[in-house]
Amino acid sequence: EVQLLDSGGGLVQPGGSLRLSCEASGFSFSAYAMSWVRQTPGKGLEWVSSLSRTGAITYYADSVKGRFNISRDNSKNAMYLQMNSLRGDDTAVYYCATGGDNSIHVYWGQGTLVTVS
């Protein structure tokens, strides 16, 4: 069974940092590009960042470019999102998902809530 387990969310003050993690199981993680997608009541679903199967190529939404860093460790079947200089409008549920930049997202994690306040 494919599983994506998001974690690392929480309450952080503006300007602070958080590191989200996504642990994958049940599929060949290294064969998939991966993404982070966030959801807020006001803005709905918003693509945040993606990276290639090896992690060598990364993509970011303009809203997070320069503040967030996406990475992966295929030996651990894990993906990460380092979020720095957090702002109130970064408050959202963050989902990890299979599929990269300009791709469908077949499998999703359960989401982890980030609150910047």
Next chain:
Amino acid sequence: EIVLTQSPGTLSLSPGERATLSCRASQSVSSTYIAWYQQKPGQAPRLLIYGPSSRATGIPDRFSGSGSGTDFTLTISRLEPDDFAVYYCQQYGSSPQTFGPGTKLEI
């Protein structure tokens, strides 16, 4: 970026009825790169349709997608109680990929 607009915002129907959900793009999107997701409260989105008429694994044939250019449609032929949820369209043909604001399908 391509902005997606979905209508109606809320659709009230009964089980057994046919649902037609619309997704309009601010500029032309290759029909190959439109997808639809279903989301229930407290759950992650679930992929239903992509490309724009291919069903994801396990999705019943009551769900179908169509459209081209800037206008796309998700049709649910005979609503079942489990279908009442929020539906989102996504375009993934142009960077950045974007999602519509959703249509809430309610009983």
